[in-house]
Amino acid sequence: DILDNPIGTAPGTMLEAEGTLFFCMPGVPRELVKMMDEQVLPRIAARREIKSYSRARLLRTFGIGESNLDEMLQGVPLDAGVELGFRTAFPDNYVRPVARGASAAEAETRLEAACGKLREALGPLCYGEGDETLEVATGVLLRERGVTVAVAESCTGGLVGSRLTAVPGSSAYFLGGIMAYANEAKQQLLGVPADLLAAYGAVSEPVAVAMAEGARERLGADLAVSTTGISGPGGGSEEKPVGLVYVGFADASGGQARRIHFPIDRERHRQMTTQVALDWIRRHLLGVPFELPRIGRRQ
């Protein structure tokens, strides 16, 4: 059998020998994944007598470590036939309920009930399901509520903006932002007072607040978030160690900032800081208090 490849030039093939199916597919990952779903799995399913059905879903959480998450969900009364899996995808942690049943409908009903109980237990720690990233979940809320957002980024250098704009249609709520890496940029593009920078340093609560307020005002946005920190590996001091970061938030009622210390490598420090900034927007729109992530140090 020739296996059709709708998004590339090389087709796949299926060979059957002595009751065994052999599949050959192109190595380009996007093509392989699509053909696996559309060509291979249905052919295998068609030959198999199915005795039990399973349905699974991914619940995405941010702000809680894998072991705390496991503990937190121990007390949730799940039906027999539902099992939980856990997976870390830094900076997030995923819970994956798998429900089994004698029919697809029974499995689906069990899964639905389990997801309801799990989401109730998780509260705002769970931001989405499946491939719904934090920027997608945040974007849905921004769009629904007609709220616009701006960013002021120092240590993340554009990561928060790039995440928000990864979502198609984000121009409906993302106005823009300022990457204020140099102190002069913080002063001139965001209006951070020079005496604030001199008195507290760029990595400080007052500067994070002034950055968020400056971005909100200059972009004419409803909300703004800011980041200023020391992602390392250099640049730390005893008073301000590598991993220290302030995340700021501003809306019509004023600005505030939170101090966080993530002693991890540069890349993950920037990812974690970005996730905190996005989560602050999401929690604000949900009307729940902002919470610092409770992340274990295991890794």
Added chain:
Amino acid sequence: DILDNPIGTAPGTMLEAEGTLFFCMPGVPRELVKMMDEQVLPRIAARREIKSYSRARLLRTFGIGESNLDEMLQGVPLDAGVELGFRTAFPDNYVRPVARGASAAEAETRLEAACGKLREALGPLCYGEGDETLEVATGVLLRERGVTVAVAESCTGGLVGSRLTAVPGSSAYFLGGIMAYANEAKQQLLGVPADLLAAYGAVSEPVAVAMAEGARERLGADLAVSTTGISGPGGGSEEKPVGLVYVGFADASGGQARRIHFPIDRERHRQMTTQVALDWIRRHLLGVPFELPRIGRRQ
């Protein structure tokens, strides 16, 4: 045997049974990779009689498709004992020469000679080796030449800045930038004239030039790059289709922009546009002409 895990809590184990070695390691990718290098491979090597040695290196290229790259290198006279592998890592393509020899020194000498010939044939298409990303290679040139850079990003929304600042010490040359997603942001934060936006639209050559010039001036940088395009999936028209993008560049002698059409998905459109902007900076610093990527449409 217990296998030491220097960066996590769970150790690994090695079991030998009937001449076969079994290794168990923690599943956390960073821990597994480190332990593979430090614990597993040396134990395997110690038991193996080595008859031939091989040495390999990764040459990273941008701006040429995989099949063109293969063709281009057909004519390079390589020693016997040297083979080339090719790998696509969108938007880049890698060449991997593998050299064999009767001793490690012989393999290394062959590899060195092969890399010299390959880099000569590739010219500026090869920007780095091993894990040297385009932002690292560009950063090295910026630092060596004492040149500062700023960015003005529309469709990439912060990706160019986030790539430049992924490099430790980038504050030596990256001053900052502006994510000008909304037209008002292009006017107010970059000084793009309203009549230019009205006459040509945000996705146009004159606006890309004005964005780069505006970022350069407002950040006080030596160089600036800009991006404005339609990454899709929506927002296209007959005249300005999805995938159209202008990348701009400005230095002391003025600004210019290039029109490019990449008919690919949103995520890869933004990645490709970012790579073009970084490559323009690199080529400018090397004193070689900027060239649009010649990328095949195979995928």
